[in-house]
Amino acid sequence: MLKGLLKLIAGVVVLAVLAVGALYVYYFMILPRDIAPPELAVEITPERVARGEYLATAVFGCMYCHSERDWSLFGAPPVPGTLGKGGERFDKRVGVSGVLISANITPAGIGDWSDGEVYRAIVNGLHKDGYSLFPIMPFDVYLHLETEDVYSIIAYLRTLEPIEAEYSGRRMTRLMQFIANSRVLPADPWQVDQDDPLSRGEYMVIIAGCRFCHTPANERMQPYEDMRFGGGLGMRIPAGDTVYSANISPDPDTGIGNWTEAEFIARFKAYAGARIPVTETGFQTQHAWSEYAQLTEADLAAIYAYLMAQPPVSNAVSPAG
Ligand code: HEC
Numbered sequence: 001m002l003k004g005l006l007k008l009i010a011g012v013v014v015l016a017v018l019a020v021g022a023l024y025v026y027y028f029m030i031l032p033r034d035i036a037p038p039e040l041a042v043e044i045t046p047e048r049v050a051r052g053e054y055l056a057t058a059v060f061g062c063m064y065c066h067s068e069r070d071w072s073l074f075g076a077p078p079v080p081g082t083l084g085k086g087g088e089r090f091d092k093r094v095g096v097s098g099v100l101i102s103a104n105i106t107p108a109g110i111g112d113w114s115d116g117e118v119y120r121a122i123v124n125g126l127h128k129d130g131y132s133l134f135p136i137m138p139f140d141v142y143l144h145l146e147t148e149d150v151y152s153i154i155a156y157l158r159t160l161e162p163i164e165a166e167y168s169g170r171r172m173t174r175l176m177q178f179i180a181n182s183r184v185l186p187a188d189p190w191q192v193d194q195d196d197p198l199s200r201g202e203y204m205v206i207i208a209g210c211r212f213c214h215t216p217a218n219e220r221m222q223p224y225e226d227m228r229f230g231g232g233l234g235m236r237i238p239a240g241d242t243v244y245s246a247n248i249s250p251d252p253d254t255g256i257g258n259w260t261e262a263e264f265i266a267r268f269k270a271y272a273g274a275r276i277p278v279t280e281t282g283f284q285t286q287h288a289w290s291e292y293a294q295l296t297e298a299d300l301a302a303i304y305a306y307l308m309a310q311p312p313v314s315n316a317v318s319p320a321g
């Protein structure tokens with residue numbers, strides 16, 4: 001009787017170990033999904049390079065993450081001469097448990113990657129060597145980029161000044177590896193209606209990360225969906241302080257409901273070419289004011305129209321919390 005019970009328990013334990021083992025193998029060895037780089041030869045035209053520069057700089061933030069940033073200036077604009085060189089570290093200082101370093105995406109860094117491999121890195125999050133990148137590089141939203149926009153960005157990257165720089169010290173914890181592997185998904189490009197400001201606004205607000213940064217989240221970074229655009233998400237800056245995002249929902253008292261379209265546009269344009277020492281503003285931010293100042297008025301108006309069409313969220317926040 002007792003023997004039978006012990007055998008049963010042993011059997012259950014063996015099964016449990018096997019199940020955990022199988023899950024482990026599945027998540028750490030079988031995933032990430034094996035997505036082949038597409039056969040691709042992106043023609044470099046002046047139109048694509050210009051559009052790619054605009055998207056990579058003013059809209060999607062590629063260049064502020066993939067350059068050295070000057071954290072002594074408000075909004076930490078890129079250090080001149082480092083465009084695309086990478087080297088920004090994401091580690092304990094900004095709340096990342098491992099170490100990630102933004103890559104050199106100038107021709108000296110990814111010049112030997114095929115267009116298909118660069119495409120796959122941007123939209124699927126796979127390195128040329130097949131391992132998954134960590135989604136601080138926001139490929140989990142870039143999978144929705146319009147295909148022509150990705151081609152424009154690739155054309156632009158090919159024209160960057162080559163800068164020799166290599167980085168070592170990348171380190172991922174098991175949990176980070178799990179998260180990275182599970183985010184590798186097939187491309188799912190959106191169809192944007194260029195004549196509809198709401199459609200263009202939604203595309204930019206979601207893929208540029210406005211929604212992510214301006215929605216509060218729990219400690220596992222899951223956003224509170226009923227608080228969309230309500231602000232108050234805390235984020236660390238390398239010096240160690242925490243800055244909290246603003247409420248950009250149309251709530252008139254705690255959000256931007258009282259801002260006119262002209263005021264919204266002016267607020268962004270005020271930072272064009274600005275290099276304001278943090279000692280003057282009294283706080284540092286993660287909102288890339290100098291890059292977003294380069295958004296066209298039409299695109300800012302589309303972003304404004306989309307934000308104003310969202311439900312108001314009452315949530316009083318200031319950059320200090
Ligand atoms: C929030 C910061 C951030 C933004 C925005 C960002 N990246 Fe990245 N990117 C990174 C980091 C960090 C890595 C390295 C990730 C890793 O090692 O897992 C990376 C990796 C890459 C790689 C892989 C290169 C290599 O050698 O590993 C490419 C290509 C790339 N990014 C291109 C882009 C493009 C194009 C955009 C804009 C559409 C962009 N990135 C936006 C942070 C960012």
Ligand code: HEC
Nearest residue numbers: 205208209210213243244245246248285286287292303319
């Ligand atoms: C990396 C995170 C991040 C991203 C991405 C981001 N923001 Fe912000 N934003 C912040 C933080 C933090 C603040 C508060 C500190 C400050 O004013 O700079 C802020 C401030 C603002 C403000 C000022 C509001 C006020 O009441 O003064 C507006 C407007 C704004 N963001 C809109 C946007 C839009 C639109 C986008 C997308 C194009 C965007 N943000 C992308 C982090 C972000």
